[in-house]
Amino acid sequence: MSSSGRRDGGHDGEHIDGHIDEYIEGGEGLDESEVRASPFLQARAWIDAALAASRLREDVPEPTALSVATVDASGAPNVRTVLMRYFDERGPGFVTNLDSDKSRELRASPAIAAALTWPALHRAIRFRGRAVPIGREEVEAYFVSRPYGSRLSAWASEQSRPAADRAELEQRWSEVLERFPDTGHETDVPLPDFWGGWRILCDEVEFWAGRANRLHDRIVFTRIADGDLAEAGAWERFRRQP
Numbered sequence: 001m002s003s004s005g006r007r008d009g010g011h012d013g014e015h016i017d018g019h020i021d022e023y024i025e026g027g028e029g030l031d032e033s034e035v036r037a038s039p040f041l042q043a044r045a046w047i048d049a050a051l052a053a054s055r056l057r058e059d060v061p062e063p064t065a066l067s068v069a070t071v072d073a074s075g076a077p078n079v080r081t082v083l084m085r086y087f088d089e090r091g092p093g094f095v096t097n098l099d100s101d102k103s104r105e106l107r108a109s110p111a112i113a114a115a116l117t118w119p120a121l122h123r124a125i126r127f128r129g130r131a132v133p134i135g136r137e138e139v140e141a142y143f144v145s146r147p148y149g150s151r152l153s154a155w156a157s158e159q160s161r162p163a164a165d166r167a168e169l170e171q172r173w174s175e176v177l178e179r180f181p182d183t184g185h186e187t188d189v190p191l192p193d194f195w196g197g198w199r200i201l202c203d204e205v206e207f208w209a210g211r212a213n214r215l216h217d218r219i220v221f222t223r224i225a226d227g228d229l230a231e232a233g234a235w236e237r238f239r240r241q242p
């Protein structure tokens with residue numbers, strides 16, 4: 001633990017003093033010599049490391065938790081957390097209600113930014129780009145793999161719309177439970193038309209690696225040509241100041 005850190009993470013004077021300092025004391029950083037040839041390979045390596053760490057230790061919960069920022073019709077930002085359900089050469093992807101605020105915002109303005117953050121590993125990845133809908137077949141293939149209750153909840157919630165009270169939600173749940181009984185088969189709850197996914201086609205991917213004294217490493221891949229995340233020639237790499 002660093003000299004300025006507090007284990008309770010509570011208030012200390014006028015600022016909030018979290019646990020980050022003690023983690024950053026041990027940051028490995030990210031040197032140009034070890035950066036993979038493409039943003040895909042670099043992200044894949046860090047995501048795999050986070051998934052492995054989350055199986056082995058308790059301080060990396062929800063390693064695929066992805067903060068997703070959109071802008072609303074007035075240009076005001078909006079952010080929420082989803083789970084990254086897809087990651088391949090095309091970019092990170094997530095599933096959600098297609099009538100939710102985030103989906104409405106993305107249809108009006110596809111500009112999107114997202115971040116995976118692993119404080120205990122001293123690492124974060126930031127993605128910026130535009131969102132495109134994930135194809136229905138891909139969504140369907142994922143949807144049938146979800147547990148019955150998760151598939152049912154897709155039907156039970158008009159995500160982001162107001163609800164009078166908790167009882168209203170539970171009433172909707174009872175209705176869909178009756179409508180789509182659990183037969184133990186993957187087709188018992190169909191994929192709703194209003195449920196799907198978004199993929200981020202990236203123009204920039206930043207890898208942040210915490211280091212001592214806040215001299216962190218930031219290695220950025222920025223797009224210079226067409227091509228997916230694995231296409232090394234589509235990206236230029238540089239270092240940003242911390």
Ligand SMILES: Cc1cc2nc3c(=O)[nH]c(=O)nc-3n(C[C@H](O)[C@H](O)[C@H](O)COP(=O)(O)O)c2cc1C
Pocket residue numbers: 062065078079080081082083084094095096097100101102103159160
């Ligand atoms: C750890 C975590 C994971 C979540 N995963 C999802 C998800 O995969 N999809 C989703 O639609 N909402 C997910 N949520 C809920 C969202 O944060 C959010 O409340 C919801 O999508 C509505 O956002 P919106 O009104 O801005 O559209 C998750 C929340 C947390 C805290």
